[in-house]
Amino acid sequence: MSTSTTGKPASQDTHPIFEELGFPTDPNNLYRQTVGSMLHAADTMGLPHYLKIILAQPKNEIMVHFPVKMDDGRHRIFKGYRVQHNNGLGPFKGGLRFHHDVHLDDVKSLAFLMTMKCSLVGVPYGGGKGGIKVDPRKHSRNEMERIVRRFTAAIAHNIGPDYDIPAPDVGSNSQHMAWIADTYTFLSEIGGDNPAAVITGKPVEYGGSLGREKATGQGVVDTLIEMLPELNLKPEQCTFSVLGYGNVGSWSGKIFQDKGAKMIAVADHTGFIKNDKGIDAHDLAVYVTQKGGVAGYAKASACTKEEFYKTKVDVFIPAALEQMIQETEAEMVNCRVVAEGANAPTTPGGERVLQKRGIEVLPAILCNAGGVTVSYFEWVQNKTFQAWDLDQVDSLLNKHMIQAAGKVRVARKKYGCDLRTAAYIGALQRLQDAYEVRGIFP
Numbered sequence: 001m002s003t004s005t006t007g008k009p010a011s012q013d014t015h016p017i018f019e020e021l022g023f024p025t026d027p028n029n030l031y032r033q034t035v036g037s038m039l040h041a042a043d044t045m046g047l048p049h050y051l052k053i054i055l056a057q058p059k060n061e062i063m064v065h066f067p068v069k070m071d072d073g074r075h076r077i078f079k080g081y082r083v084q085h086n087n088g089l090g091p092f093k094g095g096l097r098f099h100h101d102v103h104l105d106d107v108k109s110l111a112f113l114m115t116m117k118c119s120l121v122g123v124p125y126g127g128g129k130g131g132i133k134v135d136p137r138k139h140s141r142n143e144m145e146r147i148v149r150r151f152t153a154a155i156a157h158n159i160g161p162d163y164d165i166p167a168p169d170v171g172s173n174s175q176h177m178a179w180i181a182d183t184y185t186f187l188s189e190i191g192g193d194n195p196a197a198v199i200t201g202k203p204v205e206y207g208g209s210l211g212r213e214k215a216t217g218q219g220v221v222d223t224l225i226e227m228l229p230e231l232n233l234k235p236e237q238c239t240f241s242v243l244g245y246g247n248v249g250s251w252s253g254k255i256f257q258d259k260g261a262k263m264i265a266v267a268d269h270t271g272f273i274k275n276d277k278g279i280d281a282h283d284l285a286v287y288v289t290q291k292g293g294v295a296g297y298a299k300a301s302a303c304t305k306e307e308f309y310k311t312k313v314d315v316f317i318p319a320a321l322e323q324m325i326q327e328t329e330a331e332m333v334n335c336r337v338v339a340e341g342a343n344a345p346t347t348p349g350g351e352r353v354l355q356k357r358g359i360e361v362l363p364a365i366l367c368n369a370g371g372v373t374v375s376y377f378e379w380v381q382n383k384t385f386q387a388w389d390l391d392q393v394d395s396l397l398n399k400h401m402i403q404a405a406g407k408v409r410v411a412r413k414k415y416g417c418d419l420r421t422a423a424y425i426g427a428l429q430r431l432q433d434a435y436e437v438r439g440i441f442p
């Protein structure tokens with residue numbers, strides 16, 4: 001398997017469409033970077049101009065401000081977002097991020113990536129994303145419940161089980177999804193539908209699907225098992241490191257370890273740890289749940305950021321936030337493959353360095369598509385009042401992941417491009433086919 005066979009970067013720092021649509025000029029702007037990668041793929045496959053401009057902009061950008069009473073009796077105003085990027089293939093779909101540093105351009109980028117991911121993995125959804133500018137760690141459970149319920153009320157008219165279906169993302173969890181489902185149900189007219197289908201990632205006790213919590217990690221590992229043999233790597237003999245040990249990082253770690261791989265370095269917002277003899281992924285997950293992060297884990301040694309990145313592994317799984325693998329990190333990484341568990345973890349500059357060094361990147365829109373795929377299964381179960389067993393969920397997820405990986409392989413062969421460009425081509429092809437038969441109203 002070759003690396004970037006064109007030798008061209010997998011994204012464009014400049015493009016005439018940036019000017020046409022008045023994009024931010026800062027090359028570090030995340031939205032510019034993510035759309036740039038798509039436009040590179042669009043140019044490679046010859047996508048018509050009208051589709052490039054439709055997909056380079058979200059359909060709707062909703063911003064809300066809402067007051068919430070704190071435990072001390074004072075009120076605070078919070079800012080919330082919902083960006084609806086595209087619904088050409090089905091309802092808008094995408095997570096809600098609860099983070100103190102969330103901005104409109106981040107949400108736009110993540111919504112855009114959802115459109116691409118849903119298209120590639122073959123689920124009947126468009127893309128959306130949202131969030132609240134809040135640090136959930138700094139609020140009591142009661143405060144978070146009021147914040148989440150009030151945010152739901154603020155966007156209730158803009159979401160719906162057949163229109164826009166949110167889900168968890170960084171900082172949000174199944175309890176938050178339960179409060180959203182309950183609030184939306186309370187606010188909606190009682191009809192024949194199941195209003196709790198407005199959101200996925202709910203607890204299993206309240207309409208959630210078996211296998212949803214681990215789904216993104218499961219999809220990362222399904223992708224690795226599908227793609228590693230082409231790189232002459234045997235999954236069961238791989239060593240790996242993980243950046244971010246939350247939902248995606250910890251489940252990727254646990255499932256990959258259960259397939260025989262060995263985790264030897266982990267990092268999160270609290271610190272960096274390593275142990276060449278192996279770190280038990282299950283044991284570390286329990287520790288992180290109790291302590292809030294990897295720092296202080298006694299069965300591994302604390303290390304520096306540099307030591308973490310320079311640890312020799314076969315697979316590196318970034319599963320934290322966007323833009324964390326820039327040029328500096330890409331120069332330090334010591335692996336054969338980067339499996340993007342997080343969304344947009346690699347900047348275009350970082351990717352150029354990885355390509356130069358012959359490191360393969362399994363792109364996020366393929367690698368982390370397991371979450372939205374099982375969200376789709378949850379939605380189908382809600383709408384048909386069914387409850388599937390775990391084997392059914394896992395095997396259908398695996399089928400979607402294998403098909404998506406197949407599309408990426410075919411596009412790479414046809415266009416001789418890198419995997420990110422190939423993944424975008426796979427996604428864009430399905431969107432183009434749909435737009436061609438639908439046409440543009442009026």
Ligand code: NAD
Pocket residue numbers: 168169170171172216243244245246247248249267268269270293319320321322341342343344368369371372
């Ligand atoms: P999470 O909140 O469960 O975990 C986030 C992790 O990132 C935590 O371990 C945190 O410590 C770490 N982190 C945050 N800031 C960091 C920093 N500065 N340095 C190092 N580590 C840092 O979130 P998650 O749901 O696991 O999401 C992680 C990524 O995966 C995000 O990019 C998200 O958009 C993406 N994603 C999530 C899902 C899902 O189903 N949860 C699906 C697809 C993609």
